[in-house]
Amino acid sequence: MSAVADRPAKAARPPQPSKARTTVGMLLVAVVVIFAVSQIDARWERLPELVTVLPRYVGLMLEGIIQNPFTEPASRYWSSAIDYTLESLQMAWIGTLIGAVISFPISFLAARNTAPLAVVLVVRQILNAIRAVPELILAIALMMPIFGFGPLAGALALGVGAVGTLGKLSSEAIEGIDPGPVEAATAVGASKLQVLRWGVLPQALPEMVAFWLYRFEINIRASAILGVLGAGGVGAILKQLFDKREWERIGVTLLVIIVVTIIIDQISAAVRHRIISGAGGRSRRQERRTETEGLMA
Template identity: 40%
Template sequence: MKASTPPIRPSRMKIYLIALFLIVLLVGSAYETDATFTKLIEGTPQITGFIAEMFPPDWGFFGTMWKPMAETIQMSILGTLIGALFAYPMALLAARNVTSAPWLSRPARFIMNLIRTIPDLLYAALFAVLVGFGPTAGTLALIFFTFGILSKLSYESTEAIDPGPMEAMNAVGANKLKLIRYGVLPQVAPTYLAHLLYTFEVSIRASAILGLVGAGGIGLLLRNVLDLFRYDQACSIVLYTLVIVVLIDTVSTRLRRQLLTGGSRTLSASRTRLYKFIGAAVVLGLLVWSLFGLELTGIQPTTWILTKSMMSGLFQPDWSYVYNPEGEDLIRTLLETLAISYLGNFVSAVVCIPFAFWAAANMSRSRLFSGSGKFILSLIRTIPEIIMALIFIKAVGPGAFAGVMALGLHSVGMLGKLYGEAIENMDMGPTEALAACGANRWKTIAFAVIPQVIPEFISYALYRFEINVRSATLLGIIGAGGIGTPLVFAINARGWHRVGIILIGIIVTVSVIDYISGALRKRIV
């Protein structure tokens, strides 16, 4: 039996070169975004003043919010369920262990990646133009958003299943439908449902800000109060959204854990059937509530005219905008977007580490202590980047630096959660061994915890960078720099030729970043 080959560690020279390259990117991003500590410190009084305007919240405003919040939840339910109906078949079509024909699996993966590269807020803005303002635009945007996330997660889960049952069924001549029904679905069904719950959580957060471009829900109310400078009411909306998101997160997390681990007790067949029936009834009830609760509009008289004009512009992009030596162009704004994403991601990847240790249950003896850390991270990631960008615009003025700080702070909540889960899932053996030898707290963390979690930390940071590139493309809506500013101007002016070339730039940039990040993550983890 051959001994397993230990992993080859990179040479010191390679590590130094990578570190130097990252530092050069960091300095270049800081220069491109005009990010300085001096500017942030000088703007601190403005941040304090803005936050003071938000408190105390307008408690009487909560009675106005229940209907827009219900609309947000209904949009998320419809968008998630309808998106899942398209995502699961596409995932099976894209999985190479299910679809052996490259002429089917490759186009399926291309379509999945193409739809996933376009940010949800951009879908909402486009649909708001086509079908009018309201929940119809938001629901359509969430269908595409759900499809992009869920198809990728499900496709990766499908390719990771045990090939044994499929090989056995192939050996006895089972056709493709039976192969999927009896060889694939029994293995992936719990994971598919867990991904569906996770996507619903994400959709709730996403739908809360779609209204900023007129796509209905609580975001539309948020835009209205921001336009009126009623920051106390905006604070009420954020707090209300936080409560709803935390409740949904808690329920969803427990259900996902039950689906993936099976729980501590083995259920009888009759109890399993009962739970399945109750689950199906709840989903059906939520679907009916959403369908009849939303005021969905049909195709508008101008929709086909606008669609024709949009398609004409998208397929005949304004190539002259790619490079303009005398003014704004696509290359400059995309570079600024990448700089915002990289610098914001670097800030969050460092700042969130102490929060992750705070939130990790196995790093403290008090559940209250770790629970408070989880609550703080939930609070941070519930506040939309747009609100954070508004706060930092007050401090440092419009531009890319405000976008950097907004992305950096929001990503602390997202990365802190992922880092905390990585710490909780690590092997506690080395930690217990060092503690038994008398090592203090800091040595235990340095020599038993960090070496285990650092690969996952890097992988999550790369994954978050992919997401931040998409997010940074739209912070320009409120003047926080990047490609979003010219994109929104072009959409509002119905300049579809300009929209077309900007979309091509976004799709190519995000696709390249996704490919590089995915390749690096595969090598790290």
């Protein structure tokens, strides 16, 4: 009896947490979605036509793609599409460089561990204001009235728009560094600039460069949209082709855009991985995998 009495009483199961808050939240989200859909002036009854209309237009575009690219007029289609796509790439690259150069010093002023709090608050609000304005508005309201139609206005709009995003992401990368090297540099009497150069920059720069490359990928897509407004690039020729209903050239142009975008994305992803992981990233992972397999064996 005493042995049975000495046994610890079975712990009572804790009460199940209430799901009322989650349920109410999901209902509110559903209400907002339903309200937003109901306010859209869309002809939802035409949605089934997509099944019949889309294959017809795809077939028209494929007629241009399957033509021999070394004969007329197909060769002219391909050369024009490649030229305008390269112009969009140039716009995206210049815009990325502008954003990177301007946001680089600003990011140190927006990080709490490298700038006074008053400066951080002001700079962050400026970055927020820049991010709140889309590149389309920047191009229409600011760049085109000053620089006119063409790729220059588009590149500058992409560059200014990139400042807000790159400044925010880079400042967060600076705030996430290991404080050890900074404390060590400060302890040996390094100046503020030397601390930034040797304690902060080597840690944050790889991630910042990765952000720059990612922004370049975004700018490639944004440059095509700006071209529709007259800011140059492949979007300009696409607008003309859609107005004239030249589906063969549209198919060729879209294919060039897709292929170039995939190639750029793959190269950029490989470079970002190389920057973040380092030269020995793959070998270290292989060594850890070998050690794990050895332990499991």
